[in-house]
Amino acid sequence: MQLTALKTGEKAMLSHDILDNFSEGFCRWTPDWRLLKANAAFFRLTGLKAESPFSEIPDADKRSFTFYELGSAVARQTENLDSVDNFELRLARETGGHCWLNINARRVPDANGQTSYYEAYIRDTTDLKLREAELSHRTFYDHLTGLANRDLFVDRIQMALQTSKRRKEIRYAVLSFDLRHFKTINQHYGRSFGNMLLRHTAATIRSCCREADTVARTASDEFGVLLQGLEDGAQIVKIIKRVHAKLNASFSAWEQNINSVTVDVGVIFPITDYNKPESVLRDADIAVERAKGTRNQLRCKFFSRRRLEEARKHLSLSAVLQEKRNVEDFYLDYQPIVRPLDGEVHSFETLVRWKHGDAIVPPSVFIPIAEETGFIDRLGDFVIEESCRQMHCWQEKYDANVRLHVNISPHQLVIPTFPEKVLAMLYRTGVDASRLLFEVTESAFLRDFERVLYNINAVRKHGIQFCLDDFGTGYSSLSYLRHLPIECLKIDRSFVNDLERDEKSRILLRHILSIGTDMGYSIVVEGVERQTQINLLGDLSRLLIQGYYFYRPLSAVSAAALLELRKEQ
Numbered sequence: 186m187q188l189t190a191l192k193t194g195e196k197a198m199l200s201h202d203i204l205d206n207f208s209e210g211f212c213r214w215t216p217d218w219r220l221l222k223a224n225a226a227f228f229r230l231t232g233l234k235a236e237s238p239f240s241e242i243p244d245a246d247k248r249s250f251t252f253y254e255l256g257s258a259v260a261r262q263t264e265n266l267d268s269v270d271n272f273e274l275r276l277a278r279e280t281g282g283h284c285w286l287n288i289n290a291r292r293v294p295d296a297n298g299q300t301s302y303y304e305a306y307i308r309d310t311t312d313l314k315l316r317e318a319e320l321s322h323r324t325f326y327d328h329l330t331g332l333a334n335r336d337l338f339v340d341r342i343q344m345a346l347q348t349s350k351r352r353k354e355i356r357y358a359v360l361s362f363d364l365r366h367f368k369t370i371n372q373h374y375g376r377s378f379g380n381m382l383l384r385h386t387a388a389t390i391r392s393c394c395r396e397a398d399t400v401a402r403t404a405s406d407e408f409g410v411l412l413q414g415l416e417d418g419a420q421i422v423k424i425i426k427r428v429h430a431k432l433n434a435s436f437s438a439w440e441q442n443i444n445s446v447t448v449d450v451g452v453i454f455p456i457t458d459y460n461k462p463e464s465v466l467r468d469a470d471i472a473v474e475r476a477k478g479t480r481n482q483l484r485c486k487f488f489s490r491r492r493l494e495e496a497r498k499h500l501s502l503s504a505v506l507q508e509k510r511n512v513e514d515f516y517l518d519y520q521p522i523v524r525p526l527d528g529e530v531h532s533f534e535t536l537v538r539w540k541h542g543d544a545i546v547p548p549s550v551f552i553p554i555a556e557e558t559g560f561i562d563r564l565g566d567f568v569i570e571e572s573c574r575q576m577h578c579w580q581e582k583y584d585a586n587v588r589l590h591v592n593i594s595p596h597q598l599v600i601p602t603f604p605e606k607v608l609a610m611l612y613r614t615g616v617d618a619s620r621l622l623f624e625v626t627e628s629a630f631l632r633d634f635e636r637v638l639y640n641i642n643a644v645r646k647h648g649i650q651f652c653l654d655d656f657g658t659g660y661s662s663l664s665y666l667r668h669l670p671i672e673c674l675k676i677d678r679s680f681v682n683d684l685e686r687d688e689k690s691r692i693l694l695r696h697i698l699s700i701g702t703d704m705g706y707s708i709v710v711e712g713v714e715r716q717t718q719i720n721l722l723g724d725l726s727r728l729l730i731q732g733y734y735f736y737r738p739l740s741a742v743s744a745a746a747l748l749e750l751r752k753e754q
């Protein structure tokens with residue numbers, strides 16, 4: 186660029202200036218872009234041609250872009266401060282690429298406080314910056330794949346966690362990809378091949394994500410992805426599908442017989458529940474391990490903090506139940522089963538409760554654990570005996586014409602001594618066996634069918650009836666029903682739940698009720714909560730109803746009060 190139009194009286198002899206020996210650039214200029222003084226280094230830096238260094242730059246076209254940017258930045262920086270030290274400026278070079286400048290500058294005012302001129306000392310720090318960038322690249326990027334390394338990944342998750350706490354609408358997911366059988370492949374085909382495989386997998390995953398997502402190599406054969414701005418899990422599934430498809434396509438085209446190369450995927454979504462990136466990565470690892478055990482096509486497992494908490498709780502409860510020798514903190518509630526036409530209590534179902542510390546643990550949580558740990562044996566005995574005792578007591582006290590439904594676990598039904606134990610309890614408590622109905626689920630018949638059948642029949646001989654609980658949730662083969670020694674069907678509450686909005690549920694329920702009654706079973710519809718559901722049940726004269734609409738499960742004292750009331754009427 187040529188600088189023309191010298192201002193008269195200004196000396197055009199900067200080359201002799203001592204400043205010319207400085208490697209640092211120096212310049213002084215007026216707010217209207219008149220260059221008053223500058224040294225050789227400045228001209229090198231800005232690309233201005235310095236035939237006549239004290240020059241006025243007549244119009245914008247002739248101004249060096251670098252000078253213009255620099256001058257504007259100095260004007261901004263010194264607007265309030267008058268002088269600034271070490272501010273950094275990244276500029277596009279006119280010849281292409283970028284340069285970094287480190288600048289000390291000041292604004293010199295005139296007697297009226299108006300800017301007389303600006304002065305700046307400028308250092309070109311581009312080389313330094315490039316070295317720093319290279320160093321930081323080596324610190325934060327994986328040299329084999331060029332992806333972010335684990336440290337940078339952790340950093341990005343940390344930022345995502347902070348953002349998602351402030352702005353709930355931005356949802357993030359962390360995916361962990363594990364290259365299946367990588368170690369074997371490495372041993373078999375050699376390290377170079379292994380490295381190529383890793384680079385290829387890295388590039389494939391990268392190509393399936395968006396620019397804004399972070400893709401990292403988190404361990405030797407593991408990759409992490411931080412996805413942002415997600416609406417739902419479907420977007421994650423799409424990305425995973427894409428990765429599988431691309432990997433499949435590329436490996437099946439290779440010569441080596443390695444088309445079994447694939448990745449297992451663990452997903453944490455959303456990550457909002459977490460406080461530390463390490464916890465996110467730990468759970469992502471757990472999710473990947475679980476994904477390895479799955480057979481689904483996506484080879485993927487979603488994991489949530491809530492599930493982990495549940496799993497932990499499960500473990501600690503199971504440790505407690507494993508140690509448990511007595512049933513002192515268990516008790517029974519009683520939920521009335523009513524005749525819908527007159528609201529009369531027809532029977533009760535006993536529901537076991539566990540008071541564990543200050544909490545009441547629901548049976549849906551502890552029964553499966555009790556079954557796993559074998560504690561169900563002891564607990565089941567308690568439930569039957571306590572039910573017998575209570576029923577006998579109500580019989581005596583209120584002459585109560587009610588029956589008691591008692592839940593029996595499939596695990597109890599395969600115990601060879603089950604019938605004898607029940608018989609002993611009947612005897613000990615003096616209860617009339619015909620007042621009892623044992624509820625079993627279909628899964629009971631899937632175990633040792635012969636044994637279960639034998640035990641049920643042995644108990645029935647003494648007058649206890651059987652009821653098929655949660656009917657409609659298991660395999661529910663209607664023809665199978667013919668072979669089961671039961672007197673009662675309890676329709677699962679999922680049918681009732683869907684009654685109002687699902688025509689098919691209504692049709693199905695109507696037919697089940699009709700078949701059930703025609704086959705001579707008494708029928709209890711479970712989980713009725715609203716009048717609108719009752720309205721859709723059809724002929725109520727043949728049904729019994731259990732549900733919050735009539736009663737929630739009651740304590741033994743409240744159930745007794747109900748019976749007392751009935752007796753008085």
Ligand code: C2E
Nearest residue numbers: 536537548549552568592593594712713714731732733734
């Ligand atoms: P279940 O035998 O099907 O018992 C009915 C469950 O439905 C009870 O839950 C009851 O409180 C609930 N329920 C009743 N009416 C309604 C309603 O209108 N709406 C809703 N949302 N729920 C209703 P609970 O007490 O939590 O028991 C859950 C399950 O635990 C029982 O299902 C049963 O499978 C098992 N269980 C309970 N007590 C025992 C027991 O003594 N022994 C065994 N082996 N299992 C038991």
Ligand code: MG
Nearest residue numbers: 534592624654
């Ligand atoms: Mg039940």
Ligand code: MG
Nearest residue numbers: 654655675711
């Ligand atoms: Mg049920």
